[in-house]
Amino acid sequence: MSHPPVQILGFAALLPEGMLTAAGHSPWEADQQSVADVRRGQVLDKPHLNFGKLTVSDRLSFAAACLLLRSAPSLDGPRTGIAIGMPWGSLSADIRFMESVVGGFPSPAIFSATLPSSAIAEIAIYYKLQGPNRVVSQPYASGLVALEAAERVIRSGKADAMIAVALTAIEPQDRTSPLLAGTTPRPDAAFAFLLGKGPGGTPFSITMQPAGHAENSQPEDVYLRSLVERLQSRRTGAIAVTARGWFGKLVLGE
Amino acid sequence: MDELIEEIKGKVITSLKLTDIKPADIDPDAPLIGGGLGLDSIDTLELLVMMEKDYGVTVPDVNVGRTVFTSVRALATYVQEHRARD
Amino acid sequence: MPSQVILEHYAAFSPLGALPQTIDALFSGARGIAAGPCFGVPVAFAAFPDERFRDLRFAASRLGAGAQGSGPLLFCCAKGDIRMLEDHVAGRPLSTTVSPLLDEQARCVAEVLGAGFSRQTSVSTACASGAVAVEMACEMLLDGDAQNVTLFGLDTLSQFVVTGFHALNALSPQGARPFDATRDGLTPGECAAFAVLTVREARPGDIIIAGAGSSNDANHRTGPSRTGDGLRRAAEAALQDARVSPEEIGAVKCHGTGTAYNDAMEAKALAALFGSRIPPCVSVKGALGHTSGAGSLLEILIAAECLRRRALPPTAGFQIPGVEEAIPISAQPQGFSTPSILCLSAGFGGINAAVVIREAA
Numbered sequence: 001m002s003h004p005p006v007q008i009l010g011f012a013a014l015l016p017e018g019m020l021t022a023a024g025h026s027p028w029e030a031d032q033q034s035v036a037d038v039r040r041g042q043v044l045d046k047p048h049l050n051f052g053k054l055t056v057s058d059r060l061s062f063a064a065a066c067l068l069l070r071s072a073p074s075l076d077g078p079r080t081g082i083a084i085g086m087p088w089g090s091l092s093a094d095i096r097f098m099e100s101v102v103g104g105f106p107s108p109a110i111f112s113a114t115l116p117s118s119a120i121a122e123i124a125i126y127y128k129l130q131g132p133n134r135v136v137s138q139p140y141a142s143g144l145v146a147l148e149a150a151e152r153v154i155r156s157g158k159a160d161a162m163i164a165v166a167l168t169a170i171e172p173q174d175r176t177s178p179l180l181a182g183t184t185p186r187p188d189a190a191f192a193f194l195l196g197k198g199p200g201g202t203p204f205s206i207t208m209q210p211a212g213h214a215e216n217s218q219p220e221d222v223y224l225r226s227l228v229e230r231l232q233s234r235r236t237g238a239i240a241v242t243a244r245g246w247f248g249k250l251v252l253g254e
Numbered sequence: 255m256d257e258l259i260e261e262i263k264g265k266v267i268t269s270l271k272l273t274d275i276k277p278a279d280i281d282p283d284a285p286l287i288g289g290g291l292g293l294d295s296i297d298t299l300e301l302l303v304m305m306e307k308d309y310g311v312t313v314p315d316v317n318v319g320r321t322v323f324t325s326v327r328a329l330a331t332y333v334q335e336h337r338a339r340d
Numbered sequence: 341m342p343s344q345v346i347l348e349h350y351a352a353f354s355p356l357g358a359l360p361q362t363i364d365a366l367f368s369g370a371r372g373i374a375a376g377p378c379f380g381v382p383v384a385f386a387a388f389p390d391e392r393f394r395d396l397r398f399a400a401s402r403l404g405a406g407a408q409g410s411g412p413l414l415f416c417c418a419k420g421d422i423r424m425l426e427d428h429v430a431g432r433p434l435s436t437t438v439s440p441l442l443d444e445q446a447r448c449v450a451e452v453l454g455a456g457f458s459r460q461t462s463v464s465t466a467c468a469s470g471a472v473a474v475e476m477a478c479e480m481l482l483d484g485d486a487q488n489v490t491l492f493g494l495d496t497l498s499q500f501v502v503t504g505f506h507a508l509n510a511l512s513p514q515g516a517r518p519f520d521a522t523r524d525g526l527t528p529g530e531c532a533a534f535a536v537l538t539v540r541e542a543r544p545g546d547i548i549i550a551g552a553g554s555s556n557d558a559n560h561r562t563g564p565s566r567t568g569d570g571l572r573r574a575a576e577a578a579l580q581d582a583r584v585s586p587e588e589i590g591a592v593k594c595h596g597t598g599t600a601y602n603d604a605m606e607a608k609a610l611a612a613l614f615g616s617r618i619p620p621c622v623s624v625k626g627a628l629g630h631t632s633g634a635g636s637l638l639e640i641l642i643a644a645e646c647l648r649r650r651a652l653p654p655t656a657g658f659q660i661p662g663v664e665e666a667i668p669i670s671a672q673p674q675g676f677s678t679p680s681i682l683c684l685s686a687g688f689g690g691i692n693a694a695v696v697i698r699e700a701a
Binding site: 156 | 442
């Protein structure tokens, strides 16, 4: 039995140079040093009191989803799920929580953010998205593998739409932590894609597989930017992925 | 007491990271829980940690807790009465 | 005959010992819960009888000996082995070389098991990690992407986890009492679990993973939806995936943590799902504690053993019904006749996951 191809129905990105959606690009304000300084008003029109409570990872993930869904068709909550890829899980929150323990005043709020899946919670709560969730936590290609997992959920029939978030977020003080096991953090960034059955989107497929080290491997965000560029210019075709330890192929169009 | 109320408002905002709220937005007599600040159960627990850390004040049980969180003024009054003196 | 997902091999270690000992102990009504303090926190806890299992490499080597996987390895846990992070932040000499990064832990498990896995991935969806890993494994196997999937989970008692749950006011001083009128919180526990799933024609006596489904409550950062709606929908998705109706479920392995909210919510979900004919139910968390993300896999394996016996063990810690709905929870073993069990898990972030297992005739 053949399945109709899954489509990408929308995208948004929070990048070092500014915010990006199908509608265009807007640079950060002068006092915003990094993507982590994103303000609620830049992604959501109405006040949202929980926004500031979110840890950096959860805030970027939520902000990217808000930017994506600002101009998206309304979603069928029970049939829409969320997938997220993040390089180091909830590492910054884990360190902050352990610091609060060592400091004698363990923080309940930080503890509730010490699971990679907490980056999904605010998106699910705010938009009432009750479908399946997938969390990919690996230093390289986490977002691409999350995109693959999201596509698979739709093909399995368990959801009609998925928000796939590719996130790189780590607090500045943790960037050189020995706990990063030799991996080198890229600048904070968050990409969010709306996957669904269409119509009106760009059909796409993605397969990722582990591979040995390749000389020409690129960081994941290079491929995600390439994907976004093609979606903006409605160019179809294949993108071959060589990320550290991962090969893959992303095909846009039939 | 007014000074303490303003101080507590500031602490509520910083410890709960309510970045969209200014002290002037908080009515000192409005309910803290279930009021306009959108506080959930984790925020309540976080406020208890703040009280202990910044004022040396503990809340012995849930019933006392309920009266303490009826408003910022109630919280400030409780802190005033129980705070650790240096 | 169609191919189905088969639970091919499995092993586990819990606060009541290796899986066979755990099952016998559960049926005798034993509790693996000790009085506190636990890492300085004044609460009951459930610990491995052999502390060496807290080490990822030791647990993997003991449980996964003879692993033959050529397909993916899914490492499922909430926090896994978190000692390096604790030691580093506390400024202590490191007690382990295992990284706190879950992908590194998955890699470590793959190395220890020695098989040529096609990929290793961590699945960390809070306390539903094991069940979500089973759901993902089924997708891979039924898609034709893999012939076998190996699952390994480890979650340990740690200062990190125990202090965190204590900060959330979620722990019972005395020990978890699932669905009981006097329940007052969960009991932290630890476990290691290993399973291999394959896809082939079922043979009589096989345990089949008949279906899986998951959902999000979309309600609160840590608390479940008060209506039980999310858990009900995950269960319905699993039943639909298994192509069975609620009447065809023989028993339910509940999440049953022993907190006021979870058990009340779960009871509503069960009532909404089964109507007036709720099959026999059990929670093992009053005996083993809440063994977290890896526990979600352990409890599916325990359910498989219960399925073979057509009996549920007592719900240790339960005495007086403490939820509004009439749920068949018992302090005695309960027999059942239909050879299928619905396994439920729920976790922080509102994630719910359900798995239906069936014994092949």
